[in-house]
Amino acid sequence: MYPIEFMESASHFPDAIIFDMDGLMLDSEVIFHDAWQTTLVDLGYDLDTATYLKLVGCSNDLAENLLLNLLGADFPIERFRSGWMARWERLVAQGIPTKPGLWPLLDWLDKINLPKAVGTSSGDHEAQISLKSTGLWSRFQTIVTVDRAGAGKPAPDIFLTAAKALDIAPASCLVLENSNAGVQAAKAAGMAVIMVPDLQVPTAYAQDHALKIVSSLNDVLDHLQQTWPMAGGHGF
Numbered sequence: 001m002y003p004i005e006f007m008e009s010a011s012h013f014p015d016a017i018i019f020d021m022d023g024l025m026l027d028s029e030v031i032f033h034d035a036w037q038t039t040l041v042d043l044g045y046d047l048d049t050a051t052y053l054k055l056v057g058c059s060n061d062l063a064e065n066l067l068l069n070l071l072g073a074d075f076p077i078e079r080f081r082s083g084w085m086a087r088w089e090r091l092v093a094q095g096i097p098t099k100p101g102l103w104p105l106l107d108w109l110d111k112i113n114l115p116k117a118v119g120t121s122s123g124d125h126e127a128q129i130s131l132k133s134t135g136l137w138s139r140f141q142t143i144v145t146v147d148r149a150g151a152g153k154p155a156p157d158i159f160l161t162a163a164k165a166l167d168i169a170p171a172s173c174l175v176l177e178n179s180n181a182g183v184q185a186a187k188a189a190g191m192a193v194i195m196v197p198d199l200q201v202p203t204a205y206a207q208d209h210a211l212k213i214v215s216s217l218n219d220v221l222d223h224l225q226q227t228w229p230m231a232g233g234h235g236f
Contacts, residue, residue: 059152
């Protein structure tokens with residue numbers, strides 16, 4: 001369990017919230033892990049869990065480049081890419097669980113009419129399958145993937161693109177993230193960020209720069225509900 005750590009640096013209630021997707025709203029990081037590790041073994045390679053976890057939150061392109069650096073130029077990246085994607089599609093066809101607290105949080109944000117977006121390092125293909133199959137596609141004003149933004153996390157492009165699409169200043173956005181790369185991306189975008197860790201342990205950077213580190217989206221909802229009345233909807 002993670003304690004709720006509140007930093008006094010934030011001075012206003014957010015005008016919009018940007019949600020990460022995998023590992024934050026969806027219990028899907030374990031599916032990616034299975035797809036990647038199984039495909040690597042099928043190709044005659046192995047990647048220890050600690051090394052894999054360093055790739056969590058990064059775009060597929062960045063993660064694949066890191067794999068090439070780790071496994072050598074002879075690594076069959078095209079076969080790996082097609083293999084893990086095929087296995088991932090088979091696994092997600094069985095259903096993707098959502099994270100505890102997600103639906104009450106979304107319902108409450110709808111109730112107070114707070115704009116919300118998805119900002120994910122996944123591509124268009126994965127995002128559409130994941131969000132449509134779980135009924136989340138229609139719950140957001142905009143959905144920004146790495147394909148739309150150009151650069152994946154820890155670069156800030158995904159979150160900046162989401163803020164622009166919402167027509168909200170970056171400094172007025174709150175990001176919800178599960179990964180260390182996502183925390184870095186949010187801070188690089190000039191946004192406050194709450195971390196809800198999934199597979200990764202928060203780094204020293206995340207501990208120093210996240211507004212809060214909490215155990216679930218239920219904690220996020222509790223905090224927002226507690227702070228919303230403090231300034232009539234304008235105090236965070």
